[in-house]
Amino acid sequence: MLTLGLLGTGRLGTAIRALADGADDVQVVWAVGRGGPPEDEQAVDIAIDVSTAAAVPGHLRWARATGTHLVIGTTGWDPALLDRGGPGIGAGPGIRVLTAPNFSLGVALLRRLAVALGGYAARADVPVDLAVTDTHHRNKVDAPSGTALALREGLALGSERRPEDVQVTSLRLGEVIGDHEVIAASPLETLTLRHTAHSRDLFAAGALTAARWLAGRTEPGVYTLDDLAEDHLRDLLDVSTGAVPTNVASTSDGDATATPATTDIPRAGASAGRPTHAGAPA
Numbered sequence: 001m002l003t004l005g006l007l008g009t010g011r012l013g014t015a016i017r018a019l020a021d022g023a024d025d026v027q028v029v030w031a032v033g034r035g036g037p038p039e040d041e042q043a044v045d046i047a048i049d050v051s052t053a054a055a056v057p058g059h060l061r062w063a064r065a066t067g068t069h070l071v072i073g074t075t076g077w078d079p080a081l082l083d084r085g086g087p088g089i090g091a092g093p094g095i096r097v098l099t100a101p102n103f104s105l106g107v108a109l110l111r112r113l114a115v116a117l118g119g120y121a122a123r124a125d126v127p128v129d130l131a132v133t134d135t136h137h138r139n140k141v142d143a144p145s146g147t148a149l150a151l152r153e154g155l156a157l158g159s160e161r162r163p164e165d166v167q168v169t170s171l172r173l174g175e176v177i178g179d180h181e182v183i184a185a186s187p188l189e190t191l192t193l194r195h196t197a198h199s200r201d202l203f204a205a206g207a208l209t210a211a212r213w214l215a216g217r218t219e220p221g222v223y224t225l226d227d228l229a230e231d232h233l234r235d236l237l238d239v240s241t242g243a244v245p246t247n248v249a250s251t252s253d254g255d256a257t258a259t260p261a262t263t264d265i266p267r268a269g270a271s272a273g274r275p276t277h278a279g280a281p282a
């Protein structure tokens with residue numbers, strides 16, 4: 001049984017708890033809000049931080065002091081906290097930290113597609129504007145969303161532009177759970193990739209998957225959801241186009257054999273800027 005502590009008991013924390021209560025391989029031992037984990041809190045295998053940006057430095061210090069592995073789903077905090085030797089986990093013992101501004105594997109796929117879309121823009125012979133939109137419920141505090149920032153970084157990476165050169169707009173509307181678009185627009189065409197979360201259960205399920213995955217690692221250090229997603233998505237962008245290859249050679253019995261046509265559009269994924277396991281803290 002994997003034991004969990006929840007740092008955050010709001011919208012997402014509540015959804016994670018409900019899902020965990022129905023699972024037979026995980027147990028939420030404690031869940032805390034603004035007060036943070038008290039000193040006498042029972043030790044857990046993994047803590048999941050779904051609180052607020054201002055609380056993350058303290059939660060990292062607590063994780064380091066107690067040797068608790070940490071999944072961070074909270075957004076809006078400074079990733080420099082995780083730098084080696086920085087004020088975060090750098091100087092601590094060997095804990096494992098997984099960060100995920102979005103727990104959806106669909107968004108992990110979208111980020112890879114954003115890298116490819118950026119590469120497409122870079123090769124165009126007309127000017128291409130790149131943009132990300134994020135729409136969330138009216139109570140979300142950070143803007144742009146953590147996901148929008150990651151998608152912007154993907155577009156920037158693929159297009160070899162600076163992140164600041166990718167436009168980002170944020171809307172806070174009603175009860176929207178989470179909607180992101182990745183856009184490349186030229187005078188000739190517009191490509192729009194869109195992800196819409198229909199339920200917080202999407203994120204809750206991903207948070208539990210991340211906790212299980214982190215529990216299975218052995219190396220201390222910093223991981224991202226992209227490390228986890230790599231197992232699921234590795235080969236996904238090597239899809240056939242379904243088109244008849246142009247380099248077809250006929251055999252004597254009339255069958256056509258073909259070497260798949262290749263394209264030099266960069267593959268999103270491991271070799272295209274996938275954030276990697278940052279190694280063990282010193």
Ligand SMILES: NC(=O)C1=CN([C@@H]2O[C@H](COP(=O)(O)OP(=O)(O)OC[C@H]3O[C@@H](n4cnc5c(N)ncnc54)[C@H](OP(=O)(O)O)[C@@H]3O)[C@@H](O)[C@H]2O)C=CC1
Nearest residue numbers: 008009010011012033034051055073074075101102103203
């Ligand atoms: N990675 C992902 O897939 C997703 C990430 N998120 C992110 O998760 C975070 C939480 O979102 P959501 O559940 O909607 O937010 P809520 O506002 O509903 O919940 C926030 C929680 O954080 C606690 N909190 C607030 N301030 C502090 C503080 N100073 N110290 C410690 N705890 C504090 C609150 O405590 P109290 O209850 O006592 O007020 C509450 O339990 C956000 O950063 C959001 O962007 C959200 C959805 C998906």
Ligand SMILES: O=C(O)C1=N[C@H](C(=O)O)C[C@H](O)C1
Nearest residue numbers: 075101102140145146147178
């Ligand atoms: O606060 C939210 O609700 C969400 N936050 C995450 C983010 O900032 O990217 C992920 C998701 O879109 C929902």
